[in-house]
Amino acid sequence: MAPELGQYALVLAIIVATVQAIVPQVGAYRRDAAWMGVAPAAARVQFLLVLFAFGCLMVSFISSDFSVVNVFENSHSLKPLIYKISGVWGNHEGSLLLWILILTLFGAAVAQFGQNLPPTLQARVLSVQAMIGVGFLAFILFTSNPFSRLDPAPFEGNGLNPLLQDPALAIHPPFLYLGYVGLSVAFSFAVAALIEGRVDPAWARWVRPWTLAAWCCLTAGIALGSYWAYYELGWGGWWFWDPVENASFMPWLAATALLHSSIVVEKRDALKSWTVLLAILAFSLSLLGTFIVRSGVLNSVHAFASDPTRGVFILAFLVFVVGGSLTLYAIRAPSLKGGGLFRPVSREGTLVLNNLLLSTACFTVLLGTLYPLFLDAVASEKVSVGPPYFNAVFVPLMTPLVAALAIGPMLAWKRGDLAGVLGRLKFVAALAFLTALAVAWYAWDIMPLAVLGLALVVWLGLGVFREWAERVRLFRWDIVDSWRRARGLPRASYGMSIAHLGVALMVLGITASETWQDEKQLIMRPGDVETISDFELTFIGAEKVPGPNYSATAATFVVTRNGQPVTILQPESRIFPNPPMETTEAAIRSTLAGDLYTVVGEGDGLGGHAVRLYYKPLVIWIWLGSLAMMVGGMISLSDRRHRIGAPSRKQAAEPGTKNRDPGALAAAGAGD
Amino acid sequence: MKPKRQRLVIVVTGLVFIGAAIGFALFALNEELDVFRSPTQVAEDGFPADKRFRVGGLVEDGSVSSKGIVTTFRVTDGAHSLTISYDKILPDLFREGQGIVAMGVLNTGGTFEAQEVLAKHDENYMPPEVADALKKSGHFKPQGGDS
Numbered sequence: 063m064a065p066e067l068g069q070y071a072l073v074l075a076i077i078v079a080t081v082q083a084i085v086p087q088v089g090a091y092r093r094d095a096a097w098m099g100v101a102p103a104a105a106r107v108q109f110l111l112v113l114f115a116f117g118c119l120m121v122s123f124i125s126s127d128f129s130v131v132n133v134f135e136n137s138h139s140l141k142p143l144i145y146k147i148s149g150v151w152g153n154h155e156g157s158l159l160l161w162i163l164i165l166t167l168f169g170a171a172v173a174q175f176g177q178n179l180p181p182t183l184q185a186r187v188l189s190v191q192a193m194i195g196v197g198f199l200a201f202i203l204f205t206s207n208p209f210s211r212l213d214p215a216p217f218e219g220n221g222l223n224p225l226l227q228d229p230a231l232a233i234h235p236p237f238l239y240l241g242y243v244g245l246s247v248a249f250s251f252a253v254a255a256l257i258e259g260r261v262d263p264a265w266a267r268w269v270r271p272w273t274l275a276a277w278c279c280l281t282a283g284i285a286l287g288s289y290w291a292y293y294e295l296g297w298g299g300w301w302f303w304d305p306v307e308n309a310s311f312m313p314w315l316a317a318t319a320l321l322h323s324s325i326v327v328e329k330r331d332a333l334k335s336w337t338v339l340l341a342i343l344a345f346s347l348s349l350l351g352t353f354i355v356r357s358g359v360l361n362s363v364h365a366f367a368s369d370p371t372r373g374v375f376i377l378a379f380l381v382f383v384v385g386g387s388l389t390l391y392a393i394r395a396p397s398l399k400g401g402g403l404f405r406p407v408s409r410e411g412t413l414v415l416n417n418l419l420l421s422t423a424c425f426t427v428l429l430g431t432l433y434p435l436f437l438d439a440v441a442s443e444k445v446s447v448g449p450p451y452f453n454a455v456f457v458p459l460m461t462p463l464v465a466a467l468a469i470g471p472m473l474a475w476k477r478g479d480l481a482g483v484l485g486r487l488k489f490v491a492a493l494a495f496l497t498a499l500a501v502a503w504y505a506w507d508i509m510p511l512a513v514l515g516l517a518l519v520v521w522l523g524l525g526v527f528r529e530w531a532e533r534v535r536l537f538r539w540d541i542v543d544s545w546r547r548a549r550g551l552p553r554a555s556y557g558m559s560i561a562h563l564g565v566a567l568m569v570l571g572i573t574a575s576e577t578w579q580d581e582k583q584l585i586m587r588p589g590d591v592e593t594i595s596d597f598e599l600t601f602i603g604a605e606k607v608p609g610p611n612y613s614a615t616a617a618t619f620v621v622t623r624n625g626q627p628v629t630i631l632q633p634e635s636r637i638f639p640n641p642p643m644e645t646t647e648a649a650i651r652s653t654l655a656g657d658l659y660t661v662v663g664e665g666d667g668l669g670g671h672a673v674r675l676y677y678k679p680l681v682i683w684i685w686l687g688s689l690a691m692m693v694g695g696m697i698s699l700s701d702r703r704h705r706i707g708a709p710s711r712k713q714a715a716e717p718g719t720k721n722r723d724p725g726a727l728a729a730a731g732a733g734d
Numbered sequence: 735m736k737p738k739r740q741r742l743v744i745v746v747t748g749l750v751f752i753g754a755a756i757g758f759a760l761f762a763l764n765e766e767l768d769v770f771r772s773p774t775q776v777a778e779d780g781f782p783a784d785k786r787f788r789v790g791g792l793v794e795d796g797s798v799s800s801k802g803i804v805t806t807f808r809v810t811d812g813a814h815s816l817t818i819s820y821d822k823i824l825p826d827l828f829r830e831g832q833g834i835v836a837m838g839v840l841n842t843g844g845t846f847e848a849q850e851v852l853a854k855h856d857e858n859y860m861p862p863e864v865a866d867a868l869k870k871s872g873h874f875k876p877q878g879g880d881s
Contacts, residue, residue: 296826403740418748422755429759444770446788448837451766455759583822584803635826644826663823672803672823 065130065209068118075111076199078104082192086185098185102173105188109170116163119208123150129215132208138221140611148232149222155208162198164243186254194246197379205372224638224645230290238310241280242348245317247272249345252338253387256394261334266327277317278695284310285688296646296661298676303452308431309351315424316344319417326410330402335395346384353380408478412470419463426455464518467562468525490528494521505577515573523566526559557698564690571683580677585670595677597658598622604671612638617662633662657681772867777814783840790835813871820848827853
């Protein structure tokens with residue numbers, strides 16, 4: 063019963079979406095309040111219908127209703143409950159349904175929180191949002207129905223890929239999709255603004271929270287995925303520049319650029335057409351990512367649910383969305399009047415630099431991802447583009463970005479004083495230089511890049527504190543006054559500092575773990591002792607142990623340091639019967655100082671086991687850094703100006719009126 | 735600066751930037767690209783020693799032997815085969831008859847020294863290059879799956 067109801071709800075949803083796409087758009091054109099009023103109601107109804115359909119699919123999964131093809135193919139009655147639930151989106155059809163659910167969730171959220179928007183803008187945003195919805199609902203109904211039945215119903219399901227039976231991966235897709243699809247709101251706002259022919263600071267201020275929310279989720283999703291790859295795949299790596307990873311990284315780069323350029327629109331009324339273009343591109347890259355992953359066009363190591371025949375539909379939809387929005391952009395963008403002027407050396411200038419570097423980085427990832435496809439299509443040459451390419455292009459692009467990150471927030475709007483800022487950063491620069499010397503002394507022969515990496519970490523990390531100290535006039539005023547100022551700084555300012563600090567932490571984690579990693583792969587017999595970093599690992603032995611839906615070979619290592627017991631590590635190699643497959647469960651001792659990472663492989667039949675041992679110093683900071691970036695984004699999102707004092711167009715059109723205390727906030731004024 | 739002039743400066747800087755980046759990226763692509771060769775292609779045309787490339791095929795039955803951590807095996811596309819040695823732990827799905835792709839260099843003795851061996855996380859999977867190579871040599875048998 064549930065599958066039919068779910069199917070029915072989806073059909074109703076596409077009808078509602080069609081109405082929502084057309085009626086408010088016409089209403090906005092005719093300034094007809096009643097017609098425009100359809101949009102918020104339709105958006106809520108559409109969300110509830112899709113939510114209902116999603117619930118129906120979930121019921122089928124939980125009750126292991128194997129008469130549904132999707133459940134049969136991706137579930138198994140012996141699976142733990144959480145993986146029955148995550149199985150809902152661990153496959154093509156279900157993940158698309160999740161995509162649409164989140165799309166309509168954002169539509170409903172715009173209806174709910176966007177009540178202070180001008181009615182025509184809100185109507186148009188929701189209409190564009192519904193157009194995307196129609197496209198995806200049609201896709202799911204015509205090519206990927208999650209509710210198809212099987213007759214006769216089998217007794218048992220095929221099971222979910224065991225690699226996906228993992229808590230981090232259970233919540234990874236929802237976060238990733240919240241990010242991907244959240245960018246649809248920025249896209250809808252951009253297209254609506256193009257239709258209206260108006261982009262102003264108020265527009266940027268409405269778009270910003272949505273972009274920020276999407277960016278936070280995308281950051282969390284990517285970080286979770288990377289952490290999962292780190293501990294689950296058992297290769298000790300955390301980023302493989304795999305096309306599927308790139309598919310999520312490209313929208314992230316574009317969204318990061320958008321986040322920063324919309325500040326310029328909000329504060330200075332400049333870079334408007336660029337920001338609109340970025341909003342369109344960011345969502346287009348999300349769609350491209352969906353296409354890459356869902357069509358199986360790249361057949362990468364990570365594509366778990368792919369079907370090339372469906373690719374044509376997404377490709378057509380992609381061409382329609384990107385082509386349509388870019389055509390609209392070409393027609394309307396010239397009429398967007400540029401506002402504030404600025405010198406190259408200014409806050410705006412560094413934000414432009416940020417945008418140039420991020421979009422170039424995004425482009426190089428796109429190139430590296432699509433080039434093998436292109437070459438295969440035109441020259442039938444099978445090639446692969448691996449980490450060496452991406453490392454070669456990323457280091458030169460990210461170095462100036464991180465270097466400028468310490469300077470940008472300290473520059474004034476319009477016309478900055480670079481010499482003055484550098485003067486205030488001279489201690490930071492001196493410390494960064496000393497770090498470089500120390501690292502060069504210590505690690506030049508291992509990895510010269512470490513010198514650059516760690517110098518940048520010190521430069522940016524201390525630069526962030528220096529900028530904060532500047533704002534609160536630390537040590538220049540009375541400490542009590544500084545404390546008062548520190549409490550008075552807008553949350554967005556703290557959000558920025560924390561997020562930028564996160565970048566420094568991430569660079570620290572990457573540099574240290576790449577430079578000073580200790581790795582050994584060898585055969586160990588019971589009683590063997592191996593030293594890695596300053597730990598001694600004694601291999602006790604390996605034995606067979608049963609698990610809930612697998613059987614495992616569990617090895618035991620006793621870890622000591624200088625003879626003192628540290629911990630016991632028990633990596634496993636698991637064999638799953640449904641579907642038949644082996645996975646590696648690494649045992650990791652994770653500390654802030656570094657991770658001890660052990661993997662056990664197959665036995666050699668003579669009592670020995672192949673093992674892989676790593677020590678990765680500071681590696682955890684890669685994810686703590688991304689966590690800091692996400693937390694920074696969330697703190698910025700909680701800034702009161704995003705919630706209260708809904709900007710009206712007139713007010714916001716006069717920059718400067720909002721700083722009631724110009725003296726105190728002059729430095730903090732643009733705290734993002 | 736006039737608005738038009740400012741926009742021009744930004745656009746020109748941007749174009750120069752992106753142009754330089756594309757140039758550099760294409761250069762890096764050229765340097766870092768790893769081409770794929772089937773065992774037949776290696777047997778017939780050879781490949782420069784010490785230049786990295788990828789090779790793939792089915793792991794030949796009975797060809798796997800290990801000495802300590804070093805595993806030696808042969809991959810075949812049905813017509814020809816190539817000896818591969820690998821000094822790390824093989825992926826979980828590595829076994830005889832399985833399609834794999836290895837990345838590494840040919841040493842002067844004609845053995846392929848793999849730096850990385852990939853098998854997909856799926857028992858039905860056949861790497862697309864391997865499927866292609868097998869089709870060309872006429873030994874392609876669709877496996878249980880749909881890949």
